[in-house]
Amino acid sequence: MIFIKLSVGIVLNVVAVVLSVVSLVFTQINRRKNEELTLQISRQTLEAKFYESIFEEMLVLKIPESRNKICIVDNKIAHHLDLFDIMGELKKKSIYFRYRNKDFYNSLKESCTLLEDYLAKVNDNIDSGVEAYDSLGRIDDYIQEIYKIIFENYLPHQ
Amino acid sequence: MSNVINLEFDKTLTGLAGFEYGEKVFKQQVGNKEFDTIVFPSNIELVASSFTQGFFKTLLEKKGADYILNHIKIVSKNENVVRKVRSDIY
Numbered sequence: 001m002i003f004i005k006l007s008v009g010i011v012l013n014v015v016a017v018v019l020s021v022v023s024l025v026f027t028q029i030n031r032r033k034n035e036e037l038t039l040q041i042s043r044q045t046l047e048a049k050f051y052e053s054i055f056e057e058m059l060v061l062k063i064p065e066s067r068n069k070i071c072i073v074d075n076k077i078a079h080h081l082d083l084f085d086i087m088g089e090l091k092k093k094s095i096y097f098r099y100r101n102k103d104f105y106n107s108l109k110e111s112c113t114l115l116e117d118y119l120a121k122v123n124d125n126i127d128s129g130v131e132a133y134d135s136l137g138r139i140d141d142y143i144q145e146i147y148k149i150i151f152e153n154y155l156p157h158q
Numbered sequence: 159m160s161n162v163i164n165l166e167f168d169k170t171l172t173g174l175a176g177f178e179y180g181e182k183v184f185k186q187q188v189g190n191k192e193f194d195t196i197v198f199p200s201n202i203e204l205v206a207s208s209f210t211q212g213f214f215k216t217l218l219e220k221k222g223a224d225y226i227l228n229h230i231k232i233v234s235k236n237e238n239v240v241r242k243v244r245s246d247i248y
Contacts, residue, residue: 081204081238088207088246113208120173120206 050100051154054093059147062086067143070136075129077122083139087116090146104153111149115142160231162195163188165202173204180212198234198243205239207246214247223248 066082091112097105118138126132165187167174174180198205211218217226232243 084204084206085242088242091207092245092248113206116206117175117208120175120204120209122173124170124172 050096054096055150055154058086058090058093059150063143063146067139070139072129072132072136075132076126077119077132077135077139080119080122080139084116084119087112087119091116101153104149108146108149108153111142111146115139115146118142160195161191161193162197163191163193164197165199167199167202169199169201172201173206174202174209175206177208177212177215180209181215182212183209184213184216194229195231195233198232198236198239200235202234202239203236205243205246207242210243210246218247 063083063086066086069079069082071078091109094105094108094112097108122135122139126135165183174183214226217230226247227244232240234240234243
């Protein structure tokens with residue numbers, strides 16, 4: 001009888017120790033997960049700040065406003081200097097990503113260069129009003145591509 | 159004494175663009191000549207950063223942007239060209 005009571009006592013002690021160890025392991029795992037989550041959130045917050053400081057004004061104000069100024073005068077594209085300048089500025093401002101996310105930097109730089117180059121030469125390649133109207137469409141396509149590249153890279157970080 | 163390079167382009171052109179084109183123009187019209195002034199013709203109204211970076215590629219690699227901005231004068235009748243070319247040297 002005493003032997004059975006002793007055995008039950010030992011088993012209970014062993015179970016208690018095992019439960020304590022399991023609990024400790026789970027606590028550690030949880031703590032590590034929380035630390036990783038906090039670190040991830042901090043990184044995302046920092047990244048979001050960089051995105052905002054680099055792109056917010058460009059995407060919300062500068063690009064749409066400069067695009068709105070562009071019109072056709074005497075079958076040529078006119079008032080495109082602002083958008084032309086902004087493309088160069090956007091490339092320059094994005095240099096941070098050359099060191100942080102090279103693929104994104106390269107595709108953004110390429111798209112900005114396409115539009116900037118297009119605007120530089122646009123009136124050398126237009127001979128009629130129809131071509132001028134087509135050019136407005138091309139400009140919009142280039143702008144859409146730039147927005148797409150930026151948002152596709154930005155949204156996964158949200 | 160100033161060494162001036164007067165760039166020459168087709169008179170009908172109003173814009174310059176393209177990294178490779180910039181490199182080609184530098185090789186053809188500047189090459190190994192010493193210079194401290196680059197003059198863009200008056201028909202050129204817009205110069206894309208791709209052209210500027212191709213044109214100054216060798217100098218940027220050898221001497222850096224600060225040297226170019228402090229020692230080489232960019233001249234054009236279009237103020238926008240001067241401002242834009244200088245801002246694209248980096």
